[in-house]
Amino acid sequence: MVDEQGREKGEKGDTRVPPGLVRFELLHEDASGTKARRGRLHTPHGPIETPIFMPVGTVGSVKGVGPDDLKTLDAQIILGNTYHLMLRPGEPLVGEMGGLHRFISWDRPMLTDSGGFQVFSLSEKRKITEEGAAFQSHLDGSRHSLSPERSIEIQETLGADVIMAFDECPPSTEDRAYLEKSLARTTRWLHRCVKAWSRERSSLFGIVQGGLHEDLRKRHAEEICAVDLPGYALGGYSVGEAPEAMHAGVAYSAPLLPRDKPRYLMGVGTPLDLVTCVEQGVDMFDCVLPTRCARNGLLFTSEGKLVIRNAAYARDPRPVDPACSCYTCRTFSRSYLRHLFAAGEILAMRLNTLHNLHYFLDLMAQVRRAIAEDRFAAFARDFRAKAVAQEAERKGGR
Numbered sequence: 001m002v003d004e005q006g007r008e009k010g011e012k013g014d015t016r017v018p019p020g021l022v023r024f025e026l027l028h029e030d031a032s033g034t035k036a037r038r039g040r041l042h043t044p045h046g047p048i049e050t051p052i053f054m055p056v057g058t059v060g061s062v063k064g065v066g067p068d069d070l071k072t073l074d075a076q077i078i079l080g081n082t083y084h085l086m087l088r089p090g091e092p093l094v095g096e097m098g099g100l101h102r103f104i105s106w107d108r109p110m111l112t113d114s115g116g117f118q119v120f121s122l123s124e125k126r127k128i129t130e131e132g133a134a135f136q137s138h139l140d141g142s143r144h145s146l147s148p149e150r151s152i153e154i155q156e157t158l159g160a161d162v163i164m165a166f167d168e169c170p171p172s173t174e175d176r177a178y179l180e181k182s183l184a185r186t187t188r189w190l191h192r193c194v195k196a197w198s199r200e201r202s203s204l205f206g207i208v209q210g211g212l213h214e215d216l217r218k219r220h221a222e223e224i225c226a227v228d229l230p231g232y233a234l235g236g237y238s239v240g241e242a243p244e245a246m247h248a249g250v251a252y253s254a255p256l257l258p259r260d261k262p263r264y265l266m267g268v269g270t271p272l273d274l275v276t277c278v279e280q281g282v283d284m285f286d287c288v289l290p291t292r293c294a295r296n297g298l299l300f301t302s303e304g305k306l307v308i309r310n311a312a313y314a315r316d317p318r319p320v321d322p323a324c325s326c327y328t329c330r331t332f333s334r335s336y337l338r339h340l341f342a343a344g345e346i347l348a349m350r351l352n353t354l355h356n357l358h359y360f361l362d363l364m365a366q367v368r369r370a371i372a373e374d375r376f377a378a379f380a381r382d383f384r385a386k387a388v389a390q391e392a393e394r395k396g397g398r
Contacts, residue, residue: 022161022203022230024262024283030370032377035255035281038368041231041262043109043161044201045101048076050262050283051367053274053360054111056291059084060094060104063291064353067106072327073357074365076108077161079286082154083115083146087137091157099159111286112160114151116207117169117235117267128168130185148192156202164233165193167207172241172249179211187223194227203230205264211236212245214252221256232257233264234282238273247276254280271300271363272387278367279380290360294352297341300359304390306334308352313338326358327351 023042030036039050055062055070057078062070070078080100085091097103101110119126119133126135132147148166155163167186170179190206197204206224210217225232234253237246250265254277257263264284265277274285290300297309301321306313308320316334328337328351340348370379 021199022262024231024260026260028372030376031374034279034377034380036278036367036371036376036380037281037283038371039262039283041109041283043077043203045107045109045161046076048109049368051274051278051364051371052076052284053364054079054284054286055357055360056286056288057104058288059088060100062353062357064294064349065357067104069350069354070106070357071108073354073361075357075361078106078108078110080110080112080158080160081115081118082112082151082158083118085112085158086115086146086154087139087144091154095157095159099157101159109162110160111162112155112158112164113266114155114164114166114207115146116151116164116167119146120169128185130188132166132189148189149196152193152196152204156198156200160202162231163197163202163204165190165204165206167209167235169209169235169239170211171239172211172236172245174211176211176213176216179209179213179216183209183216183220183223187220190224190227194229205229205231205233205262207233207235207266208253208257209236210253212241212249214249217249217253218256221253225256225258229261231262231264233266233284235266237265238268243270243273246273250277250282251280254282257281271360272384274360274363275367275380275383278371279376290356291353294356295349297348297352299352300356304387304394308334308337309341310338320355321359324355324358324362326355328355328358 025040026037027040028038041048041050054077055075058081060080062078094100094103119135122135126133132145134145136143151166166189168182170182186209206227206229208221208224210220237249254263262283263281265282267287268285269287297307299306299308299320302323306320313334318334319329320334321329337351370376
């Protein structure tokens, strides 16, 4: 039995979690012909029902909304980022304030990225060596360095429930010779992360890279998963390759990760990406897409994408999505939301963000229910067909 949020009723087994450790409980595997799974990740700050989408709070804040909004939306976990928080306000200050949970008044689970992706995206402003990465701040040009040990130190000071190993995230289009060197370095860095990890408050996840090369993904998965960790992630997807190539890569790579541990696909993605990759056995996702699109006036609905700034909505009395139960859709018209956006009102960003996050989180609740009821294959097939038709109609209407 499942409740309205797609949570399985009743606990299975002992849910007590030793301090600083997370534990994954595999509740159900879809019997309708997919690799989708229902799980529960037990953390010191409460359980997380999977598959789950995690809103991104890069600098300790999910842009446009507060912790009370996130709880109303039933966000079970949010993200913070090592690179941004080390630069501003600095992890010593966050530690002095009692850790990131207390600093931002969030008492539910939290994950921090290692900062690797941000550092390596700095391009000409960074230099990679065996020791780590030296880089210039995007804020003021000041010079900093980040090593595996330093990344773990910062993340443990922040106090997230899940922390990520420091890895290199090269573009998927990088040449094979460089990828092979990068993978070997990331594996060595993982062993250094493990040595630096205290295991007192935070649980370390390893990251598998390898671009779009199946043999490199397999080799790297074997190396990373040989280290017994609480969870594992797939990195280096959705970094420039076509969605179809990413989906094919995940279909190959996700089953390489241990069945009894959570599988996290980093930085992905669109609603179609989420459904497609759940189908391949992925449990955890994060992406800035719903909040970034909200700030730019693009809203996700059951009827397809809606660009609220368009003049066509100036006199439209309907809610953004008649099928949506979020605060924005229950309360305001498209006309009003379009007016707020055109006027540059801050409220436009908040209301748009509330809607988009509700859409993503409700989609994952629907996914969990479909898996628990062994009908996910039909759910995914129908969702995909509808998404393709909506996108074709949207492009044809331009």
